[in-house]
Amino acid sequence: MISPRLVMIHASAGTGKTFRLTNRFIALLAAGAAPERIVALTFTRKAAGEFFDGILGKLAQAAASEERAAALARDVGRPELRAADFLRLLRAMVDALHRLRLGTLDSFFAKIAQAFPFELGLAGDFEVIEGHAAARERERVLRQLFASGGALDDAQRDFLEAFKLATFGTEEKQLARRMDKFLDEKYERFLEVPAPVHWGVAGVIWKTGQPWLDEVAPAVASAALRRWLGGGAEMTDEQRARWTRFATELGEWSVGAPWGDEMAYFLPKLLAVAGALDGIGAVLTIERKKQTLDVAGGAALREVVRAVAGGELRKQLAMTRGLHAVLARYDAVYSALVRRAGKLTFGDVTRLLRPDAGARALSFGAADEEGRLMLDYRLDAGIDHWLLDEFQDTSRGQWSVLQNLIDEVVQDPEERRTFFCVGDVKQSIYGWREGDPTLMGDIRRHYNGGDDATAPIATEPLDASWRSGPEVIAMVNAVFGASEVIAELFPEETSRRWTRAWREHRTERGDRAGQAAWLFAEDDAERHATTLRLIREIDPLARGLTCAVLTRSNRQAAEIADYLRREGGVPAVAESDLQVATDNPLGAALLALVQAATHPGDTLAWEHVRMTPLHAALTAEGAGDREAATARVLAQIAADGFERFAEHWSARVAPAGDFTRERARQFAGAAALFDVQGRRDPDEFVRFMQEYTAREPESAEVVRVMTIHKSKGLGFDVVIIPELEGTKLAASPRGLVVARDDAHEPEWVLELPKSELVEADPVLSRHAERAAGATCYEALSLLYVAMTRAKRAMYAITAPVAAKSRSHNYPKLLAETLGGDAGAVRVGGAELSGAWVVGAADWFSGIGREADEASAPAITALAAPAVPRRVARRPSGERAGERSAARLFARDEREAVTFGAEVHALLAGVVWCASDEIEARAAAWQAGGASDAAISEVVGCLRAPALRELWTRTAGAEVWRERSFEVVLDGAWVSGVFDRVVVVRGPDGRVAAATVFDFKTDRISGEAAEVERAVARHVVQLNLYRRVVARLAGLPESVVGAEVVFTALARRISVPAAS
Template identity: 25%
Template sequence: MTVSDAEQRLLALDPNRSFAVAAPAGSGKTELLTQRVLRLLSTVDAPEEILCMTFTRKAAGEMRQRIIRALQQAAQQTTATTEHQRITLELARTALARDKALGWQLLQTPNRLRILTIDGFCLNLARQLAADSGFGDQVEPLDNPLPHYQRVIAELLLPALEQQTPVGNAVGTLLLHLDNDLNKLEQLLVELLQKREQWLSHLLQARDAKAYLEENLQAAINEILTTAHRKLAPFGSELAMLADFAATQLPDAKRYLKIASCQGMTSLPDGNGDHLDRWLGICELLLTSSDQWRLRLDKNIGFPTDVDGDKSLAKARKNSMTALLAELREVPGLRDTLEDVRFLPYRFYPENQWQALSALCQLLPTLAASLSVYFQQHKVCDFTEITLAALRALGSEDDPSQLALRLDYQITHILTDEFQDTSSAQFEILRQLTAGWQPEDGHSLFIVGDAMQSLYGFRNANVGLFLEARSQPIGQVQLEPLDLTVNFRSQAGIIEWVNEHFPAVFPAEENIGRGAVPYSPTEAFHEAISGPAVNLEAFLDYPDREAEAQRVVELVAEARRENPDGSIAILVRNRTHLPEILSALRRSGHSWQASDIDPLATCMPVIDLMSLTRALLSPADRIAWLSILRAPWCGLDHHDLLYFVTITGENEEQTGFPLLLSQLQSADALTQLSPAGKAILKRVAPVLIQAWQQRQRKPLRCWIEGAWEALGGPDALGSATELEQCRQYLNLLETHDHAGSISDWQSFEKAVQSLYAAPEENADPNLHVMTIHKAKGLEFDTVIIPGLNRKPRNEDPQLLLWQERVSEQGGNQLLIAPTAETGQEKDELYLHLDRERKLKTRQEIARVLYVGITRAVNRLHLLCTIKAGDEPVKNSLLNSLWPAIEADFKARSDTIHWHQHQGDADNDSLALLKLASLKRLPPQWTPRLANTLRSQDMSSNDAPGSQTATPWQAESDSTARHTGTVLHRILRQITLEGIEQWSEQTVVERLPFWEVQLRQLGICETQPA
């Protein structure tokens, strides 16, 4: 079968030409890269002349493996079974002939193939010229550079505050701007150091920072106005006439409108900021205050019913304006462009904002230099420093280093994969590597990417650079754009669905500066298979996501029945969207392949252990103490727990922890508590008192682990998996031991947040659970994407916003704005950049959805939970898909599988039932002698989770359910009557009625809840 883009694929193998290839999902880009490398091997004198760069070690390994496998198959005279395999083997045979002729012995020495990650290549560059780059040959990148940033900032800031130096004055100015909040200043500087490759080169190159930044600002404004001018130009004369008419006819009470600035206008204003008022007037004339096209024209915007008694003229102008608006609605992207114009900021920095920026421009280069010195002294670095060191090692385009000249001689061909995720610093490295190249000198540059799959804006990736590379030269190298269109992964049914829906999901027009990417349709290589290719399911009015999670389990079972050996992937946007799904999978007996997906910080055994750690280390942490009294090894019911809440609440200021500890065995407590509570405290209190007495007498881990074991923590676990999770926590705790305590709780909590459950040894090899980002580059027979309407993580307001934008003419421009001074109105430029950031985020979310959907080979299932009549959650995946499916949702189309919640008391009180359910060790529990976690030869029969080793018991399910039902009725009553109608007296008066309801349900007074 001949593919429709076969000619483009063959053209991409020409070693004498340079290309920028757009390769959509499933288009076989890795195979194309493999074929080009094989083709280049037949032309070079040494394999080291070819440099391949990718973004991950996995991708580099896969490319190397494919090349070697092709060479091996060619050596073994393997027969091709497909057309693309035939091409690959022919190229491999030619490469082997060159290998034999020049004695390379690639099959014996595959490391001669220079296939590296970009970070790995930069590290090699920096080490090759350690003296010039300021980089030691023994330096290794840090996994967590944050503490080092904080140390450098502290070492610079604290002395500077006491000195009358330019740096000291800059620090003082910034503190004044931030209301003397030193923590805010540290937070700001940490954020800037993390992304210093975006701003450092701009500030170092600019002789006059203010002039440079304002020039960039005006260029960005002019670019938007030029776009508006281009789109309105065909209607310019008529629009100018109608705008002048409207401005002239505005009533005196409305002369404050921007429309008034259009009076006397005879043509469209030029596309620059000198005429911004008139542009804003045009926007106000065409759009409502909510940025929608105007539907109503009246006297308040300059279209009265008569003009000096002439009704015919007024009617004619109004009709002309109505007809013009109808035409303008059909201009692609015009409404969005006019909205952009409305949000344009000032062209020159106000003095108060420039003072803060000027201070940053003074401070930041010094801070960046201090960090570099610190890294050299301590022989550590971050990945940004590696990139910056590589740039220093290469020199500049006008003054290349000896290393750059040597590389120019050594490297003839460069190939770069995943170019859509390139950062500006990495782009600059590529520009330096090709600086000396000339047309037709035997060099070639080959970049491959898919702008629709650019997901890493949070890692400084700039998809605009890929768009720029397809239209503007990289240095002296002009790349020819090539487009692949055939999808070899998904069946035709999925391709058709994506082609139908995604033009509405992606922006209509390309915008290099903003990184906006329109959808490019693809063609299916594989025919459609029977049955629905894409299944969209909506759960309406469900109080939680349990039903959606259970449906995921059912879909896994259905996929198993259809294709027992097929691969299945459950893909989510964030790990936090998985707890209900993982719980449902566990209940159904499924195991799965996953890494870094199940955070231990959300696992109850680890949470309980952390509460125990906090309680013993922090005497005044009442929440921690109450948590361990509720944990399974203790398990006080809420009546007993309330007693201790009252005690600690009344006496916290006077005695705090000692009082709570003494109350655990006090006579007063024993008379106030239930029989079950008394029995529990009789066992637990001595253990906690003994643990407190042993503080700082043992290593931290031994102390906490010993207390946990004595309380019965291991026996309260439900499985060997939970035991392993606790082991991971205790191992981490051991690394943070500082004289029997934890010196930095914030650092420790972050470390706990980074812990993930280890993959199960006997996990199902065909069931995968991962984030969409992790799934990039993979494919699965069945893909399930639940939680489309899940809320994303909240973004904290930033103290400084900056944007390194790619201009339409090529090149990077830095825009930067600090937040307004404390107590002042929000800054125009800050609001503009914040809007740009949100627009970029929205576009990237659409690309995340595209990547998730295009992992599917045969079946795709999309699930969401939403209230009937509601709009999707802002910035959710469903919100991105909404323009394509909104009509189907509102019409309850049968293209969507609907699940309507049927509310009842039992279901509505599900959350309350979970809270009421209480797991705890039985009263007769006694501690085991063995040290649970240190026994390396513990048999499976002794492991937590077996019948003999899991003695915790669940309190009566019926008691919890009936208690939840009555509690739900009470809460519903409060909601209906209003909380203001309720008082303590109301509760006392109604208490007998609730007790009757509980007794009618079979709950007696002595039962614990």
């Protein structure tokens, strides 16, 4: 039929995986296989589309040219084929289009479930929900859980008590938001491991016991510690004083509370020697001096460890059991309301098809083993050939669905059926979506045993790059082939797996001369500037070269794209998810109109509409007042739907400029997607549009700025990687974890305690080491993906690495593998700071393209606006006084900006806060990774008597926090964000007064003169805020207060109204 019949390809980046897959498919067609009996599956819809296009494109080209037919015939091993033969194969493909099985694993599984709904326990046909639809179903389930006509019923009380246990009593005002985040983080874990026996059961986790779990009260441990201290234990006065403070703090501590300074000092030391406390001779370093413990000291400190470590572990066990109770209750309601109504996510479908868990995980009545085998038999009867792409991203759950079917192909006695699998475990960057890079090796060993030479599945490496030139490959080999460095920097598990997967790369594109370099820049500003300088020097777009800037987050991508456009005039596009319905004035105005029509009491939305051209359009149609507009809009939506509504009012305001016209088109397109669901709920429409995202179309005429994840599978002539800073790659696990055995079966589930306790416990530390190794491997894979996108030139930009740096991050890896001292690196005529370079500085000088006068650029200048462009103002820019350039760009100034942003973020999370809630908030912020300095400053503000009024709820009061606004004042377009506005409504529900509070983290003394000068700097800004609030709330400025709050002083000062 075709040889080899069974093959597994271990590929590398740019080595032609898609080329091999498409040729394999065509070879099967040429050998007589019916198109519909071939299954070709990959990981993403985009990759599936490229696969489909590649097959049809090759067949069409070969059918049209004998020369191309001969080339394709050689590639597929059938030199006798002619153009007429490929035309016949093309016709067979086109005739079978509706029966083809080319797509993603998710879509293939959905088709199986649709074909066998009753066998899988479904009531009949179902729909796959994702995105907005899935979020709305979750809301519906939560409403059902909390629905009450009065008192809570027993089930609701049980649910809330379980939730309190799961969050260890942390109270939260915004329960819905907290529940949503809670489910995002935890629910998938429950679906992976639904059985309660795995959740927070000490005997399952510690099979030989955990002595810390013997319950000891902190007060008892504190007393034991004091007895030891009072018994004549030898130590210095400084040590005794410190031990005494520790004993006092321990006696006042309770499980779940944050560790104080002394506990944070002593407990890591005690945990490090916990195993030696049973005897004599344990040594601690206290106050910079060694102290050897006697028997009494060891016994007292064992009590301390049991009180604290044991208390924390018992708390985590209880929390984990509480989590399971919450998730099980939610899942029961979700299954009843959503799944049994025929609404499944892609994850649900996969779990439904899994023979190991199957319908049981989804609260369905699972088919018996014989019934499942019959389902597989019917599937197997219609499939002869399997092609699996990007296999390193496949999960074990997905493989379990396919395994029985692949077994049949491998064991085919007639050797007529085939299996083809390709993957690159070095590009495994989807572990967070359960992609498992170890699966490919496990499958090979499962079928082949220990001897690949005589095994049924042939294995083949692909290491020759058809993408990257010699300079890029040289840098890739230097970094990723340095096995000794990788072994030194990263966990043993990471090093072992990477070394086993790595093969020296070579290039088939020796003609692609270029350059690869490691460059230096101290901070974000310098890295952005270096990126711009490289683009200006190479000028890739003018030379017909594609160019990409790769980042690790969408936020970084947006910042860099904005910088390139603003500072350099570079046509750069951030290929992140764009909020096309809300990132422009027209979309925001249309949503405000829907909101105002649906909620007559929403004066903010109506005032928004009045300040836009929409109001003039409404007036022209006789709907200029609130009541008429409400009737007009709601009647139009009910009759015509949201798409027609959007098209109608967009046309009435005649948006100027290409950007706004494109957004109007995208808004209407999104509205059409909502209409397809058959709904007319305006509130749901607004939520849908606020969450809707789209991507800019790809174009070679722009610099593309994207995340490394989005770049996977793509190639660019020039690649710049400016965002490689960060912490160590082997990050320890946090939160809810699932520990698995060597067979990848779940062993236990636990909400992990503090990292100090994880490191000290043998069972938890083993899991943490394995998880850190997997995380590090994925991080290494991410850098490999980034560096192998380049065809000709690649530039990595980091801060210089100190010689004595002990970091285990990307810059350290580059320093250890590329080496070299800082020096000059030439790129064209530019001289940049760096440490490593290969290739000619002017590699691009001979590259150009002939001008094509007929082609239009992908990004054109915006048309002249139909109305005069308004001057833009930002209240935060309205400051009095001067600041020196040296101070503005000083390191202290940058650190102050970062600190201020963190303080503002914490304060933005406070709606109201009673005095007895402050400690819980501080603990939650600390657990969330906020800095101690920011927490201290915010807690000081919450406790300060002078500021208590800000956080105390009063009758009729509501809070705006971090509320952004756009408004026209005095002919200028004013944009900004309120830190905090307290709006007070009167008995009639109308807004009666408001106060703007603006938080300032200025480091000033409390001297009256300096405070007065600081207030003066912000008077203009606060008065502008006062005017904006007055406009938005429909109030006279006289009843709008404005106060500046200096967080460092915990003082509030009223700003007088402008005369």
